Amino acid sequence: MTHPSSVPLPGVVTVHVNGEAAQVGAALHDTLLTVLRDRLQLTAAKRGCNQGVCGACTVSVDGVPMRACLSLAHNCQSAQVRTLEGLLDCPHMQALQAAFASTGAFQCGFCTPGMLVSARSLLQRDPDPDERAIRTALSGNLCRCTGYVKIVAAVQAAARSLLAEGAAS
Ligand code: FES
Ligand code: FES
Structure with a gap:
């Protein structure tokens, strides 16, 4: 017989966010982005296109940058x-x-x-990326304003700074 406490409550998900477990109401179709922004008030991840194109909603899931608008909250419980x-x-x-x-x-x-989350993941796996690697890593993050040149320069500057401090790995 299953213990009552192990039976999932209908409409409730348990998500592990920023080191803490949280139980929140979520319909089966609610995305991780909806849970983060609208239930947990974690609004850094942005709702841009809400269909997997712009990357504004990028968060880290098990260490990998993911689009929170494409992930169902119920599928992210582990x-x-x-x-x-x-x-x-x-x-x-x-x-x-x-x-x-x-x-x-x-x-x-x-x-x-979203850019920062993707760039952090890049610098963790490649402490000294060249321009091509940076552009590839950020290719899923769209920016309507900057033209990307300064974003690439910023990631290169961050890499240099981390290498100089010996904090790259
Ligand atoms: S909001 Fe645009 S990819 Fe998720
Ligand atoms: S969309 Fe990138 S700074 Fe405005």
Whole structure:
């Protein structure tokens, strides 16, 4: 006989976000983005196209950048999700944020949280990426404002800074 506490409640998901488990109401069709933004008030991940094109909703799922608007919340219950809010203490993220600010790598800023999550993942697996690697890693993150040149420069600057500090790995 199944213990009552192990029976999933209808309309409730357990998500593991930024190191904490949270039970929230979610319909079967609710996306991870809906749960993050509308239930947990974690609004760094942006709802841009809401159909998997722009990358503004990018979060880290089990260490991999994913589009939260394409993931059903019910399918993410065993995953470790990190949003930008949960990555602020990471040295890679701090270096990226400083470089984005000093380089002027954003204008409206709507794409920036997703860019940062994708760029952090790149720097974690490749501490010294060339321009091609950066453009490839960020190819799923669209920016309507900057033309990408300063974004690439910011990621290169963050990489240099982390390498200089010995914090790249
Ligand atoms: S909002 Fe998810 S890819 Fe655009
Ligand atoms: S800074 Fe506006 S979309 Fe990228």
